[in-house]
Amino acid sequence: MEIIQVSNLQKAYGENQVLRGIDFKAQAGEIIGVIGKNGAGKSTFLEILMTLKPYDNGNVLLFNKELTDLSTGQLEDTRKDISVVLQPTHFYKTLKVVELLKLFKAYYNSQVPIEQIITDFNLQPHRKKYFDKLSGGWKQIVSLAIAFLSEPKMLILDEPTTGLDPHMRNLLWTYITEYNKRTGGTVILTTHNMDEVELYCNKVMLLNEGINEVFDTIEGILSTGYKSINDFYLSKVSI
Amino acid sequence: MFATQLKYDLLMFSREIFYMVFTIIVPPMTYLFMGQLFGDAMYAGNLSYAETYTPSFILLITFGVIFFAFGFDQVMNRTTGVEKRINLSPVSKRTLLVSNILRSIIITSFGYFLVFFIGMIAYDLSFQPFNFIFAFVTFIGFNAALLVISSAIYSLFTSMNGALVFSIVIFQVVMFTGGFTMPIDMMPKFVQVIADFNPLYHMNQLFIAVWNGQFQIDNSTLQSIGFIIGCVLVSLFVLRFLNKARK
Ligand SMILES: Nc1ncnc2c1ncn2[C@@H]1O[C@H](COP(=O)(O)OP(=O)(O)OP(=O)(O)O)[C@@H](O)[C@H]1O
Ligand SMILES: [Mg+2]
Numbered sequence: 001m002e003i004i005q006v007s008n009l010q011k012a013y014g015e016n017q018v019l020r021g022i023d024f025k026a027q028a029g030e031i032i033g034v035i036g037k038n039g040a041g042k043s044t045f046l047e048i049l050m051t052l053k054p055y056d057n058g059n060v061l062l063f064n065k066e067l068t069d070l071s072t073g074q075l076e077d078t079r080k081d082i083s084v085v086l087q088p089t090h091f092y093k094t095l096k097v098v099e100l101l102k103l104f105k106a107y108y109n110s111q112v113p114i115e116q117i118i119t120d121f122n123l124q125p126h127r128k129k130y131f132d133k134l135s136g137g138w139k140q141i142v143s144l145a146i147a148f149l150s151e152p153k154m155l156i157l158d159e160p161t162t163g164l165d166p167h168m169r170n171l172l173w174t175y176i177t178e179y180n181k182r183t184g185g186t187v188i189l190t191t192h193n194m195d196e197v198e199l200y201c202n203k204v205m206l207l208n209e210g211i212n213e214v215f216d217t218i219e220g221i222l223s224t225g226y227k228s229i230n231d232f233y234l235s236k237v238s239i
Numbered sequence: 240m241f242a243t244q245l246k247y248d249l250l251m252f253s254r255e256i257f258y259m260v261f262t263i264i265v266p267p268m269t270y271l272f273m274g275q276l277f278g279d280a281m282y283a284g285n286l287s288y289a290e291t292y293t294p295s296f297i298l299l300i301t302f303g304v305i306f307f308a309f310g311f312d313q314v315m316n317r318t319t320g321v322e323k324r325i326n327l328s329p330v331s332k333r334t335l336l337v338s339n340i341l342r343s344i345i346i347t348s349f350g351y352f353l354v355f356f357i358g359m360i361a362y363d364l365s366f367q368p369f370n371f372i373f374a375f376v377t378f379i380g381f382n383a384a385l386l387v388i389s390s391a392i393y394s395l396f397t398s399m400n401g402a403l404v405f406s407i408v409i410f411q412v413v414m415f416t417g418g419f420t421m422p423i424d425m426m427p428k429f430v431q432v433i434a435d436f437n438p439l440y441h442m443n444q445l446f447i448a449v450w451n452g453q454f455q456i457d458n459s460t461l462q463s464i465g466f467i468i469g470c471v472l473v474s475l476f477v478l479r480f481l482n483k484a485r486k
Contacts, residue, residue, distance in 0.1 A: 050327055072332075080329040090320040094254040095247060106243040107328040 001028045002064070003154055003186045004049060009058035011044055018044050020210030021058070028153075031180055031187040033197040036207035037237055042190040043087055045207065046158050049188065050084050051075055063153070080108070083147040087158035087190075089139060093132035097123055097142055100131055101149065108150035120175070121145040122168075137163045144172060148179065155179070157189035161196060173200055194230035204229065208237055240330065244338040252308050252346060261410060262303040263350055270296040270354055273420075274362055282422060284453055289362035293354055294374065294450040295443055299419050300350030301382060302439055306406060309343045310389035314402040344382055351378060370452045377449045381442050384471050388438065391474035394481050413439045438470045 006024040010017070018041040026032055034042050047053045048060060051067060060067045062078055070078065091100050101114050118124055121141055126134060131142065140163050147155060155176070161169045177200060180187055191197060197204055198218060206214040213236065214221065218229065226232040252258055274288055282291040316322040325335065358364035396402040414420055416430055417439040423431055434440040441463035448454040 052323065052327065076329055076331055079327055082327075084327050086320070086324055086327075088320070090324055092247070092251055092316075092321055093319075094251045099247060099250070103243060103247050104328060106240045107330040109240070109329075 002026070003028050003062070004188070005059070005061040005064075006049075007059050009045075009048065009055055009060060011041075011048065011053070011055045018210060019048075019055070022207070022210075022212050024205060024212060024215065026154075026186050026188060028186055029180065029184045030203060031176070031201045032189075032203045032205060033201035034188065034190045034205045034207060035192070035194070035197060035233060037239075040207045041210060042207055043158050046156055046188065046190060047086075050082065050156050051078060080150075081153040083150055083152040083155050085140075085143050085147050085157040085160050087162075089143040091131045091142070091146075094130060096128050096130055097134070098127040100142065101145065104146045104149055110149045110151075112149055112151075117145050117149060120148075121171070137165065137168065140164060141168060141172075144175070148175060151179075151183055152185060154186045154188070157187070159190050159192070161191055161193060169196075176200070194228065194233050198229040206233070206236060241334055241338060244330070244334055245341060248338050248342040249345065252342060255308070258304075258308045258312075261307055262300055262346065263353065266296050266300045266303065266350070267353055267357060271357055271361060278362060283424075284447075284451070286447070286451055287362075289358045289364045290451050291447055293358040293362075293364055294446040295417075295419050296354045297351045297378065298381065298439065298443055298446055299414070299417075300354065301347040301378070302385060302413060302417075303410065304346045304350065305343050305382070305385040306389050306393075306409065308346065309339060309386060310393035311402050311406050312339075313390070314393050314396045315399055318397065318399045340386060343386065344379070347378075347382055351375070367452070370450060373452075373454075374446070374450045377446060381446065384438075384442075384467055387471050387478070388474045391477040394478060413437060416440060418443045438467050441466050 002025060004024065004026040006022055009019055009022040009024070011019040022045065034045065036042050044053065048055050048067075049062070051062070051070075054068075063081065065074075065078070067075075092103075095103065098114065098118070101117060104110075105112070105114060118127055121144065123142070123145060126138055126142075131139065134142065140160070144157075144160060147157070157176075160176075161172060164172060173196070176187055176189075179185055189201075201218060203217050204214065204221060205212050221229065221232050226235070270292060273292065278288045280288060282288070284291075313322075316325070326332075355364065359366065393402060396405070412433070415426075416423070416433040416437045418434065419439075423434050423440065426434075445454070445460060445463050445467075448460070454460065
């Protein structure tokens, strides 16, 4: 089943033409990594998929519905099926971690017990801290914990592992793969860590000069003679 | 979901020292302190200190709450990216807006009763049921007008620092030209001119009259009401225009 279908997507910020015609597809259950250099337009692309940003040209279908045709109410409904991590992420700064979890649990009408999320993400020592006072990595973890409060059809994560130490990074990937296996949910994420892409993703999209220069499975890319995805990236993208 | 939102909205207000200071700490203390100094003076309309300044300080608190905790708060959430994250959650804009409005009215009402209570204890303010009800209805009307006006003003800001500086300056301007400190007719001419363009000045005049059962329809009250309605209409127009432009 197709979850996302994007064709000829174009987006400019004033004179700066960032996306110049992207074609992209995601099937239910896939884990897709979006890679590209800083400023390539990855966040822009993801934020369009999150229904956050308008676009100039092309089509974006989420769950078989064209985004520009949706009313505000329909958009709010669509967002129930998507969980996100933004880059960078911000929450009400004067709420404590446990309060944020409770608030978002109410938004998502979630059945997941707060205490389980706190245990799973090792948040116990931080539960009474204000979001604003957490270190960058822990903010990221809270943001992830909130994303996993609901059981969405799709997860869109913008650099979820940036700033995490190796244990937390492993924990996050365990969570992502477990979610993906159990619910058959789709995961789209960006990262600058090519090893992660190689280990955990089914497919890769390389965003370069505003287009999807490569969009293929990991096996497909490695079978063309690259030693690793890192190798592939380095030879495809110039500084 | 609504109850949870409102609960946390109120909690966040109470944790924002800056809001607390400008709304429910400084104005009631100033009210108490000024009364110690000028408590025996008589004011326009043969009114005592408490009769003049109790409604004034209630209005000042209302202004502070709505401009800071409602208007400025919106700019803060918009510019720090909180709004973006919240928009992505399945909570409707209406829930957020209604909760925010209700929060403001709960806090301004708290201010209302706080000042009233101080007035009764410290300055023998009397309780007259009819005036009280009429005053409270007027107060809710002013709440609504200020909510619209502050929404329009703060929707023009794109930076938090700009909005913060504006808030602090406007608070001073409103204090001095709204008749919240000294009576306006004792002030220099230019202050009196500014006062005429300050909706809070007009609200203050009306509110004092209503509070003391002196309200009557005449040229000056009609002018005041007209000016306030004008400000609200301009604000609604600005909001509509900006909403369209954002789409
Ligand atoms: N809101 C905005 N207004 C104007 N220009 C923007 C805006 N957001 C992004 N850009 C520009 O669009 C381009 C792509 O930015 P984007 O954030 O999508 O890149 P990215 O691939 O996510 O980069 P990174 O790897 O550093 O996160 C950049 O040139 C950036 O300056
Ligand atoms: Mg990015």
